[in-house]
Amino acid sequence: MRIALLTDAWKPQVNGVVTALSALVDELKSAGHDVLVIHPGLFVTVPCPTYNEIRLAAAPLPGVARRLQRFVPDAVHIATEGSVGLAGWLYCRLRRWRFTTSFHTRFPEYINARWPMVPVGLGYRVLNVFHRRSVRTMVSTPPLADYLEDRGFSRLALWRRGVDTRLFRPVEPVQLDLPGPVFMYFGRVAPEKNIEAFLELDLPGSKLVVGDGPARTDLEQRYPDTYFAGMRLGEDLVRHICAADCMVFPSRTDTLGLVLMEAMACGVPVAAYPVTGPKQVVQNYVTGVLDNDLRAAALAAVELEGAAGLAYARANGWAASAAEFASQLAPARRPQLRFDPPVLEV
Template structure:
């Protein structure tokens, strides 16, 4: 599992990643929060739990603390309407030792402004291919949007990314101070269950995908495939109603959570991940932990996770070929790959990166003042 990127200075990381003697108060600013169900929210939730267990005081600024409106074309996402004064008051009330800005939305932009105005170093994370998602919905060139992403993240002292391939891509786009923050899995919840003969009342093999039913997930690439057995979609989102009409033979089970979700995963024969724009794919780890081989395109996320693990899944530019080939993969090998990931290890990376960013910023500010 990736620990940290090669361009991080080892001596700085070793010094700054060590816990400090004074109480640590971390403020996380995120435009993505409940009731959204996505990888950003789950990653922050799991990381927060581990941070608190380690004695880090965690507070958050999220849309639920402000008046908000639904995002055009994607009403599940709420956009905060918050003045600079109100956000600044919340930041100052938290008295943070560190600030981490998780998203490039209205709250993230306001927190960025406050940090720069007050000389407060901060870290960021690149969770979502923001330029591709916006360009798919609005007539804005991706090049303009990537210029915005570069402007946003380069103001901080550490931009966290989940995989080496994504780091390479962003580095080519001029984004600096890249830091590795992998992801974890609850391997107690997501686990193999006894296989049923006809899960969901459907004939095997079961080809399943799990996640938001939305434009950017590229679901038709899976739903259009001519495959044996049954296709199952678990999740909800803005495209669900339309896709259910277009694909009456596909079984849409809606959103599931907890043990019900874990059981659903475990009954699949192949987990299909058709997205080409995810920056990691938490659902891939959930499927693997459930003992389900993965079929995907050779893109950031699945290509990183399955690299060197051909018995656990198949990546191929021909998704149908990958799906059929994955039927011959090993459920034991799939589970074994997932066990390499834990939220404990991912949180060690995260808090180390936060300290690194703060260390860099304080060091630069001190040098400038001299």
């Protein structure tokens, strides 16, 4: 199958959406599909407001149209609601092509966190206009589907995410010379991740933050006793994860929390709030602990063994996730009905 994937989140960005889409494309290609990724790096870009390191495509519609015309996809999937996604949406609407979408990020809450004068409800009404034109909108978890249904979304389908167990696995940890136990957050260091809720906790041992983002400089200045390791990738990231005794995930807005699955794949138990994303991937008091008291969750999780998390990760690989994604796609063009004139009997 020839699949066109349009996304505003792509390399060199580092976040859960890029990780998921990159793994998806690799698995689809391994399964024999021909995949065209249309992303901001193909166009002139401008900085995203409040996220200068994220680049948005400027006026990408002509370039998107040319690429889709040349590729002639069997299926079109629009992964994000940014300028590339909107250009694909407009092109498909003009050509009367069918397409699918996916919901990755609760942007209304993120925008409201930065600009409280923008109501969350308004944001979801805007997103609903975007997604309701698709054949179906793929979501990562049943709780997220319920959340969106309550906000007027329809035709939701499940596309569960996987974890790369070839990369994320128990390895020799990096030597950081930190007093134990080591409580770690890794991921984007941004306001919507609620990292202060972790850094404010009264915990024994040490706190470790792995990652980068617009909030890092401020947090480093305000929490000098926390070790900030900065951006880490590949094996270096895995070695840092394995240096932790517990992964603490303070976000209340993530739709999945792929980093939780990656930590469990490394044998590290997790602590989080009992909200949409973590509730789907954490088996309470087995692979991690969910509690509205994040300190209590962290202190309980650090006592857990990592074997259960390893087993969960190994049962949730990307091959099965990609197969589920492909099964939810829709033909871009409806089959042409052939009209045969009736045979006249003489």
